[in-house]
Amino acid sequence: MNKNLDAIFLYPLPWVDDEARMFADTARDWANKEIISDRLNYQKNYQELFKEKRRILSVDIGFQRLVLAEDNGGFGWNTPSSAPGIMNVFSEIGRADAATGYVTAIKYVIFATIAMEHNMNKNLCDILAPQYLADEIKTLSLILPGAGRTGEETPLFMGRSIRARIEEKEDAFILDGEALRPMGCGADADLFCIACADSDRQPCVAFVPAETKGVIKGEPIQQTGLDACRNADITLKKVRIPKENCIKRDGVIMEIYIWLNLLLGGVSIGAAMNFHEILDEWAESRVIKGGEPMKENPLCASVLAEVADDIATARLINFSLSHIMAQPDEWGKVGDKGIYTFAQMIGSRVQRLSLNALNRGMELMGSAGYAKEWHVEKHWRDIKTIQSHLAGLASNAPVMMDVSRFFYNSPEVQK
Amino acid sequence: MKNFDEFSRPMEYTSPMDAHLRSAIRNWAQKEVMPFRRSFDEDWLDHKLIEPAFDKLMGNKGLGIQKALFPSEVGGWGLGQSDYLFRVSLVMAEELGRADTGMAVASMVSFWPLITITVSPYLNMDLCRQIAPMFVNADKAVFAANAMTEPQGGSDVENMELLKGKTLKTTARLEGEEWVINGHKLWPTNSGGVSSLFGVPCTTNPGSDDPNAFAFIFVPVKTPGVAEGNPYEKAGMAADKNSDIWFDQARVPKSYRAHGPGTDKDAFYQLISMGQVASCGFLTGAMMNMYERLYTFVSTRTYNNRPLKENDAIAGIIGRIAGDIDICRILAHEAAMIGDRRNTPYGDPIISPQTIGRIRNIKDFVSDRAVDIIGQAMDVLGAYGADREWDIEKHWRDIKIIQLWMGGKQLCQMEAARWFFNCETL
Numbered sequence: 039m040n041k042n043l044d045a046i047f048l049y050p051l052p053w054v055d056d057e058a059r060m061f062a063d064t065a066r067d068w069a070n071k072e073i074i075s076d077r078l079n080y081q082k083n084y085q086e087l088f089k090e091k092r093r094i095l096s097v098d099i100g101f102q103r104l105v106l107a108e109d110n111g112g113f114g115w116n117t118p119s120s121a122p123g124i125m126n127v128f129s130e131i132g133r134a135d136a137a138t139g140y141v142t143a144i145k146y147v148i149f150a151t152i153a154m155e156h157n158m159n160k161n162l163c164d165i166l167a168p169q170y171l172a173d174e175i176k177t178l179s180l181i182l183p184g185a186g187r188t189g190e191e192t193p194l195f196m197g198r199s200i201r202a203r204i205e206e207k208e209d210a211f212i213l214d215g216e217a218l219r220p221m222g223c224g225a226d227a228d229l230f231c232i233a234c235a236d237s238d239r240q241p242c243v244a245f246v247p248a249e250t251k252g253v254i255k256g257e258p259i260q261q262t263g264l265d266a267c268r269n270a271d272i273t274l275k276k277v278r279i280p281k282e283n284c285i286k287r288d289g290v291i292m293e294i295y296i297w298l299n300l301l302l303g304g305v306s307i308g309a310a311m312n313f314h315e316i317l318d319e320w321a322e323s324r325v326i327k328g329g330e331p332m333k334e335n336p337l338c339a340s341v342l343a344e345v346a347d348d349i350a351t352a353r354l355i356n357f358s359l360s361h362i363m364a365q366p367d368e369w370g371k372v373g374d375k376g377i378y379t380f381a382q383m384i385g386s387r388v389q390r391l392s393l394n395a396l397n398r399g400m401e402l403m404g405s406a407g408y409a410k411e412w413h414v415e416k417h418w419r420d421i422k423t424i425q426s427h428l429a430g431l432a433s434n435a436p437v438m439m440d441v442s443r444f445f446y447n448s449p450e451v452q453k
Numbered sequence: 454m455k456n457f458d459e460f461s462r463p464m465e466y467t468s469p470m471d472a473h474l475r476s477a478i479r480n481w482a483q484k485e486v487m488p489f490r491r492s493f494d495e496d497w498l499d500h501k502l503i504e505p506a507f508d509k510l511m512g513n514k515g516l517g518i519q520k521a522l523f524p525s526e527v528g529g530w531g532l533g534q535s536d537y538l539f540r541v542s543l544v545m546a547e548e549l550g551r552a553d554t555g556m557a558v559a560s561m562v563s564f565w566p567l568i569t570i571t572v573s574p575y576l577n578m579d580l581c582r583q584i585a586p587m588f589v590n591a592d593k594a595v596f597a598a599n600a601m602t603e604p605q606g607g608s609d610v611e612n613m614e615l616l617k618g619k620t621l622k623t624t625a626r627l628e629g630e631e632w633v634i635n636g637h638k639l640w641p642t643n644s645g646g647v648s649s650l651f652g653v654p655c656t657t658n659p660g661s662d663d664p665n666a667f668a669f670i671f672v673p674v675k676t677p678g679v680a681e682g683n684p685y686e687k688a689g690m691a692a693d694k695n696s697d698i699w700f701d702q703a704r705v706p707k708s709y710r711a712h713g714p715g716t717d718k719d720a721f722y723q724l725i726s727m728g729q730v731a732s733c734g735f736l737t738g739a740m741m742n743m744y745e746r747l748y749t750f751v752s753t754r755t756y757n758n759r760p761l762k763e764n765d766a767i768a769g770i771i772g773r774i775a776g777d778i779d780i781c782r783i784l785a786h787e788a789a790m791i792g793d794r795r796n797t798p799y800g801d802p803i804i805s806p807q808t809i810g811r812i813r814n815i816k817d818f819v820s821d822r823a824v825d826i827i828g829q830a831m832d833v834l835g836a837y838g839a840d841r842e843w844d845i846e847k848h849w850r851d852i853k854i855i856q857l858w859m860g861g862k863q864l865c866q867m868e869a870a871r872w873f874f875n876c877e878t879l
Contacts (some may be wrong), residue, residue: 184836186755197757219836260491260841262831262850337863397824400853401862405602405640405695408688408854415688419850426831426838432756434832435766 043311047350049357058123065127068095069134077413088266092138093175102171105149110167117155118372121360125304132308136420137266139305141223145178147297148231161282170229179220179227193235195291197436202234204244211284213277221427225258225270233291242286252277263419289373296372299385302424303356306392309417310349316414317399338402345399352391359384379444382437389425457741460782466790468537471544477516482552485509490553491841497691511560511594520589522564522571527581528589533571539730539792546734551742554735554851555692561731562642565599566652568723569669569711575720597650598643600698619662623655625670630707632670634700645684645696648674665714669721678703689850722804726792729816732855733785736823739848740778746844747830774826781819788815810872817865820856
């Protein structure tokens with residue numbers, strides 16, 4: 039059987055150019071050499087061990103600078119046309135370790151809000167890139183709208199509560215917010231990107247260095263997965279930031295969701311593809327019913343088929359999303375409602391498919407799928423954690439509202 | 454609905470022990486487990502937090518459930534000889550599972566090998582007299598394990614209908630007045646240094662599918678020639694330790710065989726249905742606790758500035774979650790009652806294909822629903838779903854193995870097909 043993942047999980051080749059394929063190969067080499075070949079040694083203390091692996095990927099190889107314009111010392115992948123290639127790279131990272139993919143994706147998404155060609159904020163790029171994309175590895179964290187608290191009446195983004203508030207005061211902005219939940223890395227973050235609402239209740243995005251006075255990190259939260267990415271709730275008490283650290287642009291929060299769905303979809307697909315590799319080896323070597331190879335049993339084969347089907351479908355539809363994003367003249371800009379809707383819809387589906395692949399395939403591995411030794415359970419926990427974080431709230435009900443609002447022209451549905 | 458206990462259960466099925474046992478275990482859980490369970494994952498190897506709670510559940514200075522199966526003549530509760538063995542087991546499993554499914558599994562698997570000698574009509578009083586003292590006289594928790602799974606073939610041993618034990622590689626050879634056991638087992642609950650006693654399915658004639666070749670033999674852990682590996686690290690179920698076990702010329706008295714040729718297989722086969730009914734209880738217990746935590750979240754967090762539970766779309770999701778718990782609990786009680794009807798004119802023997810097929814089918818269904826809805830509940834919590842603090846993610850990690858064990862989903866499907874469609878060659 040062909041063990042080349044790209045040859046069995048087909049994807050639209052013309053959408054990924056030679057340069058993008060080269061980057062993906064580099065990411066695959068990093069994954070194989072730095073992590074996959076030595077996994078048994080990484081069962082404990084992921085956070086510290088993977089920080090070094092992330093440094094190699096981000097700094098030595100330089101992937102943290104993919105999103106920057108060449109003027110800023112980046113790779114120049116700062117246009118939506120790079121979406122298929124960048125998604126492919128994140129699948130390779132996720133194949134090794136979803137947490138590394140997750141942290142790296144968040145960094146890319148945050149910088150995408152200021153570095154993308156059509157929305158370039160050169161001033162902020164010049165300020166932030168040297169500090170957070172330099173030789174020392176830095177961690178970025180993202181706080182998005184989500185669950186509100188009863189008794190609180192907050193500004194909303196598509197029904198989700200924006201719990202951080204920002205107010206203009208003379209030459210600066212002041213931020214406040216209580217027990218805000220980052221998408222990840224809150225405990226270790228050097229810089230926060232926070233969705234907040236201004237005095238007109240309009241959404242905007244603020245960049246807040248973690249060492250700023252009034253930024254209070256809570257205790258690290260123990261979580262299901264993404265062990266290399268320690269989270270903590272964040273409280274902001276009259277946090278003062280320069281005016282240029284705030285972006286008030288129509289669609290900026292949608293842009294963040296769009297990129298997140300694409301890249302975290304890539305990460306989960308990568309983890310699921312590595313699970314396929316492990317399951318393939320298992321099904322080939324395992325004998326059941328007193329002599330029959332597992333993969334030759336029709337019932338087991340049907341489960342294997344579902345696993346492959348889910349991963350292949352997830353990969354194809356995520357590539358479709360990347361292609362839609364890469365064609366702004368055809369479908370609209372990243373940040374438009376239509377693209378946002380497709381990103382939410384496809385992103386949600388990709389996570390469900392990836393998790394289902396793991397859930398079904400684990401059935402065939404029995405206890406081995408549950409033991410840390412085989413590494414399957416880690417992929418399973420990581421994908422589930424990404425899915426919960428990405429959904430953000432109330433399972434996919436808000437996503438369904440987003441989709442329904444767009445397709446059926448019902449603008450008042452949980453706006 | 455006032456609380457989780459109002460999820461449906463057929464009250465006609467209630468046994469005389471239900472109310473007292475539920476109350477006792479629930480109080481124990483509230484005091485000994487709930488305050489500490491979020492730290493159990495880090496305690497998976499040492500059991501410093503977990504062990505004292507086990508002592509208070511299983512030992513004589515606590516609730517003493519480890520003596521439940523034994524006849525009263527040897528100091529037990531006589532549960533194995535009662536008409537409500539399965540129903541009481543379900544109650545225990547549910548209350549324990551609500552607190553921690555790992556603790557539920559570890560404590561109740563101690564019953565598992567003992568079922569072969571304590572449950573009518575397979576009561577072996579002589580062996581009960583020999584084995585009971587280690588359990589009924591102990592102040593601390595005493596564990597037993599059913600050393601069943603083997604390295605190659607996994608749960609083949611549970612597929613008795615098809616394989617009849619012919620894939621067993623662990624052998625028993627009679628030498629004078631002793632059995633000599635050789636073999637390698639994987640993954641038994643309560644291995645890795647926890648148990649005092651193993652029940653070992655093995656063969657007296659390797660490769661044979663003759664039911665007379667199947668033997669079930671008790672092996673005290675301290676027997677020379679018995680060795681255990683270190684516990685495996687897993688996704689969850691920290692209170693349940695699992696490891697490799699090796700038997701190298703391990704010698705035990707001849708009387709430690711559960712019964713004898715032919716009968717051992719039948720007595721052992723009872724374990725399948727008992728294990729599946731207990732699994733249903735673990736799952737409904739975990740689901741009910743998930744409901745408790747979910748209730749708090751959806752009542753205190755908002756979408757569109759209204760409580761989550763007051764939004765029609767979200768209500769559709771959580772309504773389905775609660776509805777599934779309700780249905781699963783009814784089914785779990787029905788599975789238990791199928792077991793307890795075994796001695797009635799309208800019941801079927803516990804090792805009959807219809808009983809095994811029906812109970813496996815219910816367990817398969819309840820497992821699937823539990824995995825699905827506990828995962829959905831995590832998604833309802835969104836960015837908080839993966840937090841240990843909300844307890845739901847722990848249940849999600851813990852219960853996945855319940856779906857996978859005892860031959861997993863596929864064997865459940867085969868047993869169901871065999872019964873419902875009279876399949877003859879599966």
